[in-house]
C-alpha cells in the first residue's frame with residue numbers, strides 16, 4: 001500500500017500547539033505558513049532510494065513530557081554508557097521525550113554569554129536570535145515537504161550560541177532521548193559560532209521502539225561566522241521502528257571551519273543529508289560519516305560540500321558496513337562553484353559488505369565549475385579480504401575476532417574523528433552491537 | 437622429550453587444480469632449526485602456506501601432525517593456538533588496527549578467556565621486544581604493516597614471533613630485503629627464541645642468514661619435493677656452487693614445479 005502523505009495535523013492544532021508552548025508570534029506565523037507550503041511541496045527524492053512507501057505519517061506529535069532527573073546516575077543503563085562516569089560533562093543537556101530532564105552549563109560559559117538551552121526556552125528568552133537563524137541561512141523551509149512539515153510541527157530541540165572570540169575547550173553535549181516509543185521527534189538544533197569563536201558540540205539520538213512505529217524529522221543548522229571553528233559530533237541511534245529524515249546543514253564564512261563526525265547508526269529506514277556550504281574565502285570542512293546497516297533497513301546518506309569561496313577546502317570521508325539484507329546508498333558530492341578559485345575538493349567513500357544479501361552503493365560525484373582547482377575522489381564497495389583474514393587468524397584470532405578487527409579498522413578513520421573520547425567509546429559499542 | 441613435533445608425510449598440494457607439492461616428507465622437533473633452500477618456484481612458500489592453512493591451497497594427499505594431532509583438520513586459528521606460527525613472505529596490511537591492539541588480541545587468543553595478559557604486563561613485554569629488535573616505539577601505534585617498508589614488515593613479523601612464543605615457527609624469506617644491520621637484528625631475535633621447546637623452519641635463498649642462525653639441518657627443495665638433506669655444510673656448498681651439481685646428481689633438468697613429471 002502506498003502511504004498517502006496527507007498531513008495528519010491541521011492549522012487549528014498547530015496554532016494551539018504554538019500557543020501552549022508560549023511561542024513568539026513570528027514562530028506561530030512561520031509554522032502556519034510552513035504548513036501551507038507542506039501541502040504543496042514534494043517529498044525529497046534521495047538518489048537511488050525510493051521512500052514513497054516509508055512511514056512518514058504514522059506518529060504521535062503531542063508534546064510529551066519526560067521525568068527530570070537529579071543526576072546522571074538516575075538514567076537507565078543504556079544511557080549511562082554515553083558518559084564517562086568519572087568525568088561527567090560539565091555542559092550537558094538531556095532532553096527526555098520533548099522536555100528537558102537535565103541541564104548544566106559551567107558558570108564560566110554562562111558569564112561569557114554562551115547560550116546552551118532547549119529550543120522552547122531559546123524561543124522565549126532569545127527570540128530575536130533564534131528568528132535570525134531559524135531556517136534562513138542553512139535549511140530553507142521550502143526545500144521539500146519534510147522540511148516544511150518540520151517547521152510546522154517542531155516539537156523539540158536545542159539552541160547553542162557562542163559569542164565572538166569565545167573559545168570553549170570543554171565540549172557541549174546534548175542527548176535527545178525518545179523514551180516514549182510512539183512519540184515523534186521534530187527536533188531542531190541550531191549551533192551558531194560567532195566570529196573567531198570555537199566550540200565542540202556532540203549530540204546523541206536514542207530510542208527503544210523496535211516495534212512501535214514513529215517518525216524522526218530532524219533539521220540541524222550549523223553556522224560558523226568569520227574565523228569560527230565548529231567541531232560537530234553525532235551518534236544517531238534510533239530504534240528500528242523510527243523512520244528518520246535527517247537534514248544537517250552547515251554554513252561557513254571567511255576562514256571558518258566546520259568539521260563533522262557522524263555516527264549514523266539508526267536501525268530504521270533513514271534518509272540523511274549533510275550539506276555544508278563554504279561561503280567564505282578560506283573556509284574548510286571535513287565531513288566524516290560512518291554507518292552500519294543491518295536487518296532489512298534501507299538507508300540513503302548524502303554528504304555534500306559546496307564550495308563558493310576562494311581557496312576553500314572540503315574533504316568527505318564515508319565508511320559503511322552492511323550486513324543481513326540491509327541496503328545503503330552513499331552519495332558523496334563535492335561541488336566547486338564558479339569563482340571558487342584555488343579550491344580543493346577531496347572525497348573517499350568505502351563500503352564493506354558482510355553478507356551476500358546486503359546491498360551497498362557508493363556514488364562519488366564531483367561537480368566543478370571552475371578551472372583553477374584541485375579535486376580527487378575514491379570509492380569502493382568490497383568484501384572482507386580472505387588473505388587479511390588468513391593473516392590475522394594465523395596469529396590465533398578466531399574468525400569472528402579477526403573479522404571484528406578488520407571492521408573496526410575499516411571504520412577507524414571516521415570513528416577516530418569523533419571529538420569526545422566517551423562518545424568515541426560509545427560509538428564503538430554501538431558498532432559492536434550492530435555488527436554482532 | 438622436550439618440545440613439540442611437527443611431522444609432514446607425503447604431502448601433496450594443489451592450487452587451482454595444479455599440483456605444486458608432490459610428496460614432501462619433513463619432521464621438525466622442538467630444539468631443532470631446519471633450513472629449506474631451493475630455486476625460485478620450487479614450492480617452498482607453498483609448503484609453508486599448506487602447513488598454516490592458507491585458503492587457496494588444497495591438500496590432496498599426505499598428512500601433517502603436530503604432536504600427533506591432525507593439523508589438516510584444524511582451522512587456521514586453531515593451528516596457531518596449537519603452537520604453529522608462520523612469518524609470511526608477504527604480510528598483509530591491516531588498516532585501522534594498531535600493531536599493539538592486534539598483538540594483544542593475538543596473545544589473549546592464545547592464552548584463552550579468563551587468562552588474559554594484564555595491560556601493564558603486555559606493554560612491558562612489548563617494550564622489551566621492541567627494544568631488542570631496535571624497532572621505533574611508534575610502530576606499536578601504527579596500523580599493522582600499513583605503509584611499512586619491506587624491512588619494517590620483516591621486523592614486525594619477528595616481533596610477533598617473540599610476542600606469541602609459538603612451539604614451531606616457519607619463517608618464509610625473513611631475510612629478503614633486509615639490509616645488513618637489519619639482518620643482524622632479526623637474526624638476534626630468532627636466536628633469542630632458541631631453546632629445547634622451540635623448533636624452527638627457515639626458508640631462505642642465502643647463506644648469509646645462516647651465518648647468523650646456524651641450522652641443524654639443511655634441505656633442498658626442487659619440483660615440489662625435498663630432494664636433498666644435510667647439515668650446515670650443505671648450505672655453504674650451495675652458496676659456493678649453486679644448484680647445478682644437485683640437478684646433475686639427481687638427473688633433473690627443470691627444477692621448478694612446472695615440468696610435466
Ligand SMILES: Nc1ncnc2c1ncn2[C@@H]1O[C@H](COP(=O)(O)OP(=O)(O)OP(=O)(O)O)[C@@H](O)[C@H]1O
Pocket residue numbers: 451452456474475476477478479480481482483492692693694
Ligand atoms: N596463487 C597461486 N596461483 C597459481 N600458481 C601459484 C600460486 N601460488 C603459487 N603458485 C605456483 O606454485 C609454484 C611454487 O610457488 P612457491 O611460491 O611455493 O615457490 P617458492 O619456492 O616459494 O619460490 P620463491 O623462492 O620464488 O619464493 C610456482 O610455480 C607458483 O607460480
Ligand SMILES: [Mg+2]
Pocket residue numbers: 480481482525608609
Ligand atoms: Mg616463496
